[in-house]
Amino acid sequence: MSLTRVNATAATLTKNRTEGSISPLSGMCVTCVDGCIGMCEIGKSAYRGPEVIYPQPFGIITAASEKDYPIDLSHFNILGTAVGAHGIEANSNVAIFPNVDLEVRIGKEKDIKLRLPFIIPGLGSTAVAQNNWDGLAIGSAISGVPLTIGENVCGMDPQSTIEDGKIVDSPELASRIKMYRDWQTDGYGDIILQANVEDTVLGVQEYGLEKLGVETVELKWG
Ligand code: SF4
Structure with missing residues (x-):
């Protein structure tokens, strides 16, 4: 079985000329x-x-992979049970969905509180992230889930001010952080500031930590 994809995809708006006859190699x-x-x-x-x-x-899409992996999650079945209860009393009046508690704490000191056990990964300089930021920030903040600001936000912000090679002001980054903070409740979740190589050179995380109240960062290697 060849795992090679055809030399055309809707992702790059390309097509093969002989669509029915393609060399698998x-x-x-x-x-x-x-x-x-x-x-x-x-x-x-x-x-x-x-x-x-x-x-x-x-700029207006998010993209997935078309590769057909030899094994994926569809090959596994999670078999549930309607008998008994785990983590709560086996009582039909107690084991009800409002009593589900998925709260976790993460970090070295276990002092970052999450209402749900997941983190929304980096949404950075793309128009998709910018155009949908209010919904992302408000939704994740009121859900108590961390949201990550992805790479190159300051570098792509036309209103940014850079002095001596370092970022000193970025209205776009400031507004993204403020939107999350305005809706964060009871200290759950956090806004995470990611940095790639270019952000590191510009001092984006130093700017976020020192001037914008950022407390959690993520380093991107590469
Ligand atoms: S014939 Fe097929 S493989 Fe060759 S250039 Fe045209 S589309 Fe590409």
Whole structure:
């Protein structure tokens, strides 16, 4: 079984010319013909390279992988039971959903309180993150779940001020943090500030920690 994908995908707006006959080894058309305008990824990347670096249309989508892994979560069944109860009294009047408690504490000192045991990962400089920030921040804050501000927010903020190579002001970053803090209740959850290499060079986390009240950071390696 080959795990190679065909040489075309809706993610880069590309197609094979011979859609029904594709070499499984290369993903190319079975006959790559002289004079083809090059609709596949190889062809398109040869003459419109920047457009196939990122999934398209860039800025308004989130993207998933099309790779067909040999094994995935669909191969497992979680078999529930309607008998007994775990973590609560086996009583139909007690074991009810409002009594479900998924609260956890994380961190070295176990002092970061979460109402639910998950973290929303980095949503950074993309238009998707910016356009939906109010809903993301308010929803996660009132749910007591940490939300991560992803990379390059300051670098892509046209209102940013950079002095001597360091960020000193970014209205976009400040407003994202404020939106979460305004809706955070009883100290649950937290706003996490991620940094990639460019953010590290710009001193984004130092700016967030010292001037914007950030308390939790995530370093991105690479
Ligand atoms: S260049 Fe044209 S013929 Fe060759 S693999 Fe791509 S789509 Fe197929």
